[in-house]
Amino acid sequence: MMPATAKNRAIASKSGALFNRPRLKLLLLLGLPAVWFLVIYIYPLLHLLSQSFYTFDDFTMTVVREFSLDNIRNLFSPANADIIIRTAAMALAVSVFSAIIAFPVAYYMTRHASGKMQAFLYISVILPMWTSYIVKAYSWTLILSQEGVAYWIIDALGLTGVLNAFLDIPSIGGNTLSTSNLGRFLVFTYIWLPFMILPIQAALQRLSESLLDASSDLGARPFQTFRHVILPLCIPGVIAGSIFTFSLTLGDYIIPQLVGPPGLFIGNMVYVQQGSIGNMPMAAAFTLVPILIIAVYLYFAKRAGAFDAL
Amino acid sequence: MHSDKSSWLIKGLALAGICFLYFPILIILIYAFNTEESAFSFPPKGFTVEWFFKAAERDDIFQAIGFSLQIAAISTLIALLLGSLAALALYRNNFPGKNVFTLILILPIALPGIVTGLSLLSTFKSAGITPGMATITIGHATFCVVIVYNNVVARLRRISFNIVEASYDLGATALQTFWHVILPNLGASLFAGGLLAFALSFDELIVTIFTAGHEPTLPLWLLNQLSRPRDVPITNVVALLVMLLTMLPVLLSYWLTKDR
Numbered sequence: 001m002m003p004a005t006a007k008n009r010a011i012a013s014k015s016g017a018l019f020n021r022p023r024l025k026l027l028l029l030l031g032l033p034a035v036w037f038l039v040i041y042i043y044p045l046l047h048l049l050s051q052s053f054y055t056f057d058d059f060t061m062t063v064v065r066e067f068s069l070d071n072i073r074n075l076f077s078p079a080n081a082d083i084i085i086r087t088a089a090m091a092l093a094v095s096v097f098s099a100i101i102a103f104p105v106a107y108y109m110t111r112h113a114s115g116k117m118q119a120f121l122y123i124s125v126i127l128p129m130w131t132s133y134i135v136k137a138y139s140w141t142l143i144l145s146q147e148g149v150a151y152w153i154i155d156a157l158g159l160t161g162v163l164n165a166f167l168d169i170p171s172i173g174g175n176t177l178s179t180s181n182l183g184r185f186l187v188f189t190y191i192w193l194p195f196m197i198l199p200i201q202a203a204l205q206r207l208s209e210s211l212l213d214a215s216s217d218l219g220a221r222p223f224q225t226f227r228h229v230i231l232p233l234c235i236p237g238v239i240a241g242s243i244f245t246f247s248l249t250l251g252d253y254i255i256p257q258l259v260g261p262p263g264l265f266i267g268n269m270v271y272v273q274q275g276s277i278g279n280m281p282m283a284a285a286f287t288l289v290p291i292l293i294i295a296v297y298l299y300f301a302k303r304a305g306a307f308d309a310l
Numbered sequence: 311m312h313s314d315k316s317s318w319l320i321k322g323l324a325l326a327g328i329c330f331l332y333f334p335i336l337i338i339l340i341y342a343f344n345t346e347e348s349a350f351s352f353p354p355k356g357f358t359v360e361w362f363f364k365a366a367e368r369d370d371i372f373q374a375i376g377f378s379l380q381i382a383a384i385s386t387l388i389a390l391l392l393g394s395l396a397a398l399a400l401y402r403n404n405f406p407g408k409n410v411f412t413l414i415l416i417l418p419i420a421l422p423g424i425v426t427g428l429s430l431l432s433t434f435k436s437a438g439i440t441p442g443m444a445t446i447t448i449g450h451a452t453f454c455v456v457i458v459y460n461n462v463v464a465r466l467r468r469i470s471f472n473i474v475e476a477s478y479d480l481g482a483t484a485l486q487t488f489w490h491v492i493l494p495n496l497g498a499s500l501f502a503g504g505l506l507a508f509a510l511s512f513d514e515l516i517v518t519i520f521t522a523g524h525e526p527t528l529p530l531w532l533l534n535q536l537s538r539p540r541d542v543p544i545t546n547v548v549a550l551l552v553m554l555l556t557m558l559p560v561l562l563s564y565w566l567t568k569d570r
Contacts, residue, residue: 022403025484029399030411033392033455037414040452044429045417051432101327108324112317121328123564128331130506130560132513134529135549138536139334142341147351149337193331222316243420251422254515258536267424271519280432290422298420 049291052284063281071285080269084289087266090181091249094188095242098196101189102241103234106200110207125201129194134254140187141258144178151177174261184260191255192248196241203237204230236305243294243301250290266290335553342550348542361543371548374531381443381527382511385450389507390500392451393458398492401466418453426453427520434521442523449521450514454507461503461567462496469495502566505559513556528552 052071055064074080109121128136143149154163167173167180174180207230215225253267264272266286274283345356365371396415400408418426430449434441469492477487515529522530532552535545 026399026403026405029395033396033399033415034411036392037452037455040448041418041426041429042414044433045425047433047436048425048429101330104320104323105327108320112321112324119568121324123561124328125331126564127557127560128335130509130513130556131335132529132532132549132552132556134513134515134532135338135553136334138532138545138549139338141536142350143334143337145350149352152352190330190334193327197327247420247422251424251516253424254533267422267516270424270428274428274431280435283428284432287422287425287428291425294421 048284048287051281052288054281056279056281061278071281072288074282075285075289080286083264083266083269086263087250088293090185090188090265091246093185094192094249095196095245097185098189098193098245099200099238099241101193102196102200103238105197106204106234106237107230109197109201110204122201125194125197129198133191136191137187137255137258140183140190141178144176144183144186144259146176146178178259179261181260184255187255187259188249188252192245195244195248196238199240199244200234200237203234203240207233239301239304243297246297247290247294250293338546338549338553341546344543344546346543348539350542361547365544365547368544370526370531371544374526374528377443377525378512378528381447381450382508385447385454385511386504386508388447388451389454389458390504393455393503393507394462394496394500396455397459397462397466401463402471415456415459419456423514423516424520427517430517431520440523441521443525445521445523446518446525446527449517450511453514453517454511457507457510458500458503461499461506465496465499498566502563505563505566509556509559509563513552 051063053067053069055066055068055070056062057064075084105121105125109118109125113121154160163177166182167175167177172180172182174182177183211229211233212225215229216222220228251267253265253271256265256268266289270283270286273279273286340354341350342361343357343359344354345358345360346354396411400412426449430445431441434445439445473491474487477491478484482490513529515533518527518530519533526534528548529552532545532548535541535548538545
């Protein structure tokens with residue numbers, strides 16, 4: 001019988017072999033997640049992208065497996081270009097506006113609030129962020145409906161005239177709040193706002209107090225410090241946040257169904273093409289648009305140092 | 311350095327922003343107790359708890375909750391396994407392709423949900439796989455991995471590597487070190503990551519629509535309800551419950567990791 005210490009030593013040398021063979025250890029750890037992501041994510045993604053180079057025969061209602069750039073060309077047809085521009089414009093507007101709302105919240109969280117208050121505010125932001133997406137969207141349909149809270153508040157404040165003036169503006173307005181682009185914009189901004197607050201807050205958190213002291217020591221007034229030190233240094237946070245607001249708006253197809261005027265978004269087009277029409281190649285071609293936009297965006301965001309703020 | 315006026319302005323705007331975040335949540339809370347049957351008029355004419363009892367009689371609601379809980383539980387388990395493996399693999403390891411691998415982990419949440427959803431749908435279709443609970447779960451697990459991964463990586467960065475080396479120096483095997491030194495240190499972050507993954511899966515709609523068969527998950531059930539004006543009071547009650555159900559794991563997860 002082997003004495004216990006010798007046995008232990010034998011095991012230790014065996015596992016020492018594992019410890020000393022980092023490649024084997026890496027393979028054991030990495031194998032499963034790598035295979036999963038290759039099979040469940042990368043392969044399907046490439047499969048989808050390859051579909052966009054097939055065509056769909058309207059006559060036989062089947063997919064023709066021959067390489068063609070027809071779908072890509074088709075994306076630039078006036079009707080489809082409209083959809084892309086409409087979606088991208090909304091994504092841009094939502095990103096800009098949510099950055100404007102998010103900044104004071106993030107700023108107050110990091111620079112004014114004390115420890116306990118800071119924690120409280122942090123929870124106040126993450127809770128609505130994680131709260132059910134469909135419930136939030138549903139709530140807005142209740143708020144914006146004609147007998148709903150929004151009209152009630154606007155009426156109580158005597159602002160009906162102002163609202164109607166807004167709704168009369170072409171391409172922003174509409175017949176009612178819930179069928180206007182203004183309403184849709186509000187819902188999008190609301191739902192993605194926390195995704196903008198947190199990265200800005202993270203960027204502000206890293207801002208060192210000594211920089212601000214240096215600025216004021218050198219004679220800058222508070223506003224100058226704000227304008228020339230704080231604001232530029234939170235830009236990476238804004239960019240990081242806008243990756244989310246942009247990407248999430250570009251791919252959404254539920255909110256455009258629930259609120260806003262008729263006229264499809266990229267997401268709705270993808271859904272319609274693959275579903276009722278069965279034109280998977282065209283649907284796949286449409287997904288290229290958000291993928292490309294996000295890829296370009298990520299490239300520039302990385303150069304601007306936005307990933308440190310994630 | 312803050313002048314009084316500007317700090318009051320910031321405070322006011324910040325509080326307005328927080329109120330904006332909670333306004334729709336408050337509305338859901340109010341409407342769940344609304345007496346009216348089919349209108350959304352504000353202010354409500356009266357309050358009742360009647361709809362909670364009516365909702366409790368509906369089998370389809372419990373069925374949807376059951377589907378969602380099952381899917382969330384299984385995809386969370388898969389995400390816990392894959393996410394912690396990936397985190398351990400990348401921790402203090404440099405290998406070619408490391409950046410690509412981390413990018414791939416993030417992609418399912420960085421790219422719009424329709425991309426993930428449609429990729430899976432087109433692959434399942436061409437492979438002849440019938441959509442159902444399994445396909446939904448696979449999709450959910452994939453985008454939940456990064457949540458667990460982030461939590462574990464954040465924790466690993468704070469574990470001093472000295473204790474790992476000490477464990478080896480004292481003769482512990484790699485597995486013993488993992489089991490007795492690393493894992494106890496990861497416990498809370500695994501649990502917290504798991505809770506967030508659970509909340510994310512429980513609530514997911516965009517990818518689910520593409521990968522679902524005939525089983526309505528709870529968010530799908532809610533979406534279908536929106537085209538049924540007769541059921542508004544029941545929908546309101548379920549909306550409130552879903553909201554509370556997703557808030558709970560998030561709060562718990564925050565509480566578990568707050569010392570970070």
